[in-house]
Amino acid sequence: MVMIKGRVPDGAGILNAQYGLKCYFWAQMSGFRSLIVFCALTLAVAGCANIQGLPGGKKDTKAPVLVRVSPKDSTLNTRVSKIELHFDEFINVVDAVKEVQISPILSIPMTVTGAYKKVTVKIPDSLLQDNTTYRVSFGNAIKDLHEGNTFTGYTYTFSTGSYFDSLEVKGEVLNAVTGMPDTGAWVLLYNANNPDSVVLREKPLYVGKVDGGRFSIKGLPGRSFRVFALRDANNNLIYDGRSEWIAFKDEPVRAGDSSATAISLRLFPEVQDTSKFRADSLKALRKGQDMKPNKDAKTELTYTLNVDTSGMNKRTKDITKPIEISLNKKVDSIYPQQISLYLDSSDKTVPIAVYKDSSKEKTVLVKADWKENTLYTLKIHKGFAKDTSGNETAPSKYVFRTKEDDDYGKLNIHLPKKYINANYVLLVKGDKDTVYQQTVADSMVYLVRQQPGSYSMLLIADANGNGKWDTGDMLAHLQPEIVIPYKGSIVLKEGWENTIDFETNKKPRMGGDEKDNTQNRK
Numbered sequence: 001m002v003m004i005k006g007r008v009p010d011g012a013g014i015l016n017a018q019y020g021l022k023c024y025f026w027a028q029m030s031g032f033r034s035l036i037v038f039c040a041l042t043l044a045v046a047g048c049a050n051i052q053g054l055p056g057g058k059k060d061t062k063a064p065v066l067v068r069v070s071p072k073d074s075t076l077n078t079r080v081s082k083i084e085l086h087f088d089e090f091i092n093v094v095d096a097v098k099e100v101q102i103s104p105i106l107s108i109p110m111t112v113t114g115a116y117k118k119v120t121v122k123i124p125d126s127l128l129q130d131n132t133t134y135r136v137s138f139g140n141a142i143k144d145l146h147e148g149n150t151f152t153g154y155t156y157t158f159s160t161g162s163y164f165d166s167l168e169v170k171g172e173v174l175n176a177v178t179g180m181p182d183t184g185a186w187v188l189l190y191n192a193n194n195p196d197s198v199v200l201r202e203k204p205l206y207v208g209k210v211d212g213g214r215f216s217i218k219g220l221p222g223r224s225f226r227v228f229a230l231r232d233a234n235n236n237l238i239y240d241g242r243s244e245w246i247a248f249k250d251e252p253v254r255a256g257d258s259s260a261t262a263i264s265l266r267l268f269p270e271v272q273d274t275s276k277f278r279a280d281s282l283k284a285l286r287k288g289q290d291m292k293p294n295k296d297a298k299t300e301l302t303y304t305l306n307v308d309t310s311g312m313n314k315r316t317k318d319i320t321k322p323i324e325i326s327l328n329k330k331v332d333s334i335y336p337q338q339i340s341l342y343l344d345s346s347d348k349t350v351p352i353a354v355y356k357d358s359s360k361e362k363t364v365l366v367k368a369d370w371k372e373n374t375l376y377t378l379k380i381h382k383g384f385a386k387d388t389s390g391n392e393t394a395p396s397k398y399v400f401r402t403k404e405d406d407d408y409g410k411l412n413i414h415l416p417k418k419y420i421n422a423n424y425v426l427l428v429k430g431d432k433d434t435v436y437q438q439t440v441a442d443s444m445v446y447l448v449r450q451q452p453g454s455y456s457m458l459l460i461a462d463a464n465g466n467g468k469w470d471t472g473d474m475l476a477h478l479q480p481e482i483v484i485p486y487k488g489s490i491v492l493k494e495g496w497e498n499t500i501d502f503e504t505n506k507k508p509r510m511g512g513d514e515k516d517n518t519q520n521r522k
Helices: 012-030 033-046 196-200 275-286
Strands: 066-070 082-087 091-093 101-103 111-115 118-122 133-137 142-144 155-159 167-175 186-191 206-209 214-220 224-231 245-248 263-267 303-305 315-317 323-327 339-343 353-356 363-367 375-380 396-402 409-414 424-429 434-439 444-450 453-461 483-485 490-492 497-501 518-521
Touching: 091 111, 091 118, 101 206, 133 214, 167 186, 167 224, 186 196, 186 214, 196 224, 196 245, 206 214, 224 263, 409 424, 409 490, 434 444, 490 497
Parallel strands: 167 263, 315 396, 409 497
Antiparallel strands: 066 082, 082 118, 091 142, 101 133, 111 118, 133 155, 167 214, 186 206, 186 224, 224 245, 245 263, 303 323, 323 363, 339 375, 353 363, 375 396, 409 444, 424 434, 424 453, 453 483, 453 490, 497 518
């Protein structure tokens, strides 16, 4: 008898082993020795049927490696219709519509697919122009299948003529609102003989991605272009307005012109025309919307206050701001005499002013000359506010303590003399709100009683003198007002006085670290 030794297989290998044993015994009984040898081989193969990877090991962090390209990269006098990229491992193509771009852009998009270790790009070659250099950039579209490591920085180049276009247009893109470098926008190039409105209806010839505020579009012919930047919400490379931001260069730019000034584009949101929205709303009302039952008619009129009453010794009330009474719906009338404020220690009445907040239609403000570290009692009597249905507010009582000077920080800002009396506005923002916005009239600005936290500031070149920043209008060829940011960090602490010198940040640097130019003292 022939003895066959080996490990017992798992899974599908068990079925093969059982089949092999049956063959062996049947052959032994039948006397067919050649069949015995066959069955023995079957058992040997079955022992290896369940192949498993070795456990553990280091995680793969390497990007796929490009092994071969067909047709060969950087070819002349060629109208490429299909590109095949072969890699050393299995790959996946992600978001190809956005990531894979060809310049100049074609009216019919390319088809990009990935399978196994190959990426295939099909180009409608009938649209290719004569004597033109084309570059296909793959962005972050190609990743390995298992770990998602990205194959980046690759551009495939070919020319339908006998030479490669090698000129360049480069520059910076800034966020016009903050003055800081923009990230994520596209720069679009059109023929110089096109009007400004071309960005509203056509895709560009050339496109480049903004990276850290910088852009560079290479492989251009020696022609002039209209230059735009676009924060493209729907990825169609056409300016659709509304949620999209736009920037434009006033004059055409010639590729490779070393004598031209550096290109700087300021990306801004345009003021949208709301007339159609208002007309549609009025039309809806005229159709009988105002005849629908009033849902607020049976709703109770309630309110909340932004005061902390959790402890009489806790200093929580900001002495620089009024109390906000937030109602759950709009009110028809308010009655200031129904609200009273007292010094809790003496039960002495404190003068107050009660009025509606012009910026919040459901908010009533209570203003007083708050004293530091003082206990107050606010009494709201029944019916201080009523709605159109006659619902009135219920009474309530609030006891709270105000903050003192040591609960705040101080911020002193030194400004260059060139910004004084020259239509520059200093704007300082806290974590949530703007705390200061005034025309620069002196080289020093002193801000007291500021909440501890992080702050930012900037200067606005207020061209029209209205005391605020104004956006641009592309079709009117109006650029947004220039913003000069302070790029250092500002952190205020309780009881500390910070002095900031704005002059060290007189020009924003692209991609560099700014030193914190802050002096703190207790």
